[in-house]
Amino acid sequence: MENEKLEFKEAKNQFDTTKLIKYCVAIANEGGGYLICGITNKRPRQVVGSQAFATPEALNKIKAQIVEKLRLRVETTELQHPDGRVLVFEIPTRPTGHPLAFEGTYLMRSGEELLPMTPDMLKRIFAEDQQDWFSQPARSEATSDDVVALLDTQTYFDLLDIPYPDQSVCCIGTIRESRFN
Numbered sequence: 001m002e003n004e005k006l007e008f009k010e011a012k013n014q015f016d017t018t019k020l021i022k023y024c025v026a027i028a029n030e031g032g033g034y035l036i037c038g039i040t041n042k043r044p045r046q047v048v049g050s051q052a053f054a055t056p057e058a059l060n061k062i063k064a065q066i067v068e069k070l071r072l073r074v075e076t077t078e079l080q081h082p083d084g085r086v087l088v089f090e091i092p093t094r095p096t097g098h099p100l101a102f103e104g105t106y107l108m109r110s111g112e113e114l115l116p117m118t119p120d121m122l123k124r125i126f127a128e129d130q131q132d133w134f135s136q137p138a139r140s141e142a143t144s145d146d147v148v149a150l151l152d153t154q155t156y157f158d159l160l161d162i163p164y165p166d167q168s169v170c171c172i173g174t175i176r177e178s179r180f181n
Contacts, residue, residue: 008045010048011038034089051083
């Protein structure tokens with residue numbers, strides 16, 4: 001079944017290098033997956049064999065081009081089937097928070113088409129490596145005196161409906177000292 005993780009291409013004799021790189025971008029942007037050459041695009045799927053990148057030199061060359069253009073390492077597997085050679089490109093996911101682009105365009109797949117990514121998808125990807133503001137510290141490297149100065153201690157005692165101590169700094173200092181001794 002063709003879905004976000006699988007893309008089938010007949011590619012009986014060859015497969016366009018630019019198209020392959022674009023598919024690598026789109027599949028990586030969608031979490032990684034496989035581009036499989038030598039199987040019909042339409043159902044019912046049949047193995048037809050592929051001569052795309054048929055020699056070890058041609059296969060190594062296209063893998064090097066993908067690394068050079070995308071900074072993404074794609075693995076390949078050749079399968080020998082009675083009806084012909086099947087070539088599988090295993091495409092990893094893109095780095096977290098970084099969508100991939102080719103020639104200035106962030107790509108995704110929509111059915112059989114490669115399209116520019118939608119703004120909502122790009123926003124989601126860019127936000128992946130950003131911490132939620134709520135999980136970030138409001139203040140760091142504060143001393144205990146800084147904490148006391150920042151606390152609204154009067155409100156604390158009012159909420160508990162108990163009187164505010166006369167020597168609050170002394171009491172907190174005593175608690176602090178006893179905790180570390």
